[in-house]
Amino acid sequence: MFVFIILEKKKCYGYELIQDIKIEFDIDVGEGTLYPLLVRLAKEGLLTHQWEEQPSGIPRKYYSISAEGKSALAAMKTFAGLILKKLND
């Protein structure tokens, strides 16, 4: 869900995503957790990715949220809202 929230705002490459999750949610996601997750989400069509050349000659792989990913995020937000409501009742 954290990945989707960040990618809903902007496209990110792996290292940037780890940093943004840390800043936004104060969670240190390990590379060994994030990269397999990104591969899985991309395979499931929830994320898209594209390589972008850099002046350094070392390209970045940018991930974006797909339309399917946005629907999944909306469903997750509704579900999270329901849980919070139940907890507050």
Add this chain to the structure above:
Amino acid sequence: MKAISFDTRSAQRVYNDYIQRCRKATSILSEKDKEDVLLEINSHIYEFLSANGTKDQLETLLNVLDRLGPPEETLKEIVASKKIGQATHTFNPKHLAQALALNLTNGVIYIILFVLFLFEIAFPILIILKLIYPDQVGLFINNNGAFQYGYVSEAGSGGISVGFHSHAKVTELLGSWFIPVSLLIAVLIYLGIIFLLKIIKKIKSK
């Protein structure tokens, strides 16, 4: 892939060794998938060094490699996942066997599919045996109605059998049709495994 250059020989050696281990861990993948994984690992190391590289370069490199973890562990899931994609796209038995073996620990369904794959291999073996021992390989039925699909000899038998005892009088039913029938069964099981893998992929994406 453009390699990253380091100021010190020790940092360069550590980096080269890590990339080499990544190459080895992804050697089972297609060239395209392998390149994709290596480029991303390389990009991550480069971005980490760019953001944190003001201090000792070797120390920073060791930090990022420590975060990435051993390639054999970190890339295990990525390789297994990409291998399934390769197997279902190419229909290549070698990729299918590797994909199933790599995913054995990812659920009971993969164990079942792997056993099914091993079972499927038996049919081409039976076809070869039929050519060598035409009278002892086939679909046999005895006078009790029990049957066996496979190899039968006086010493013992091998194959799929239901209540079969080779000592009783047996009749072979398929004759030379045994080869096309076995081939058809093998193809159907193979397509069934591919179909199930695609279904699993679809279910997991929901």
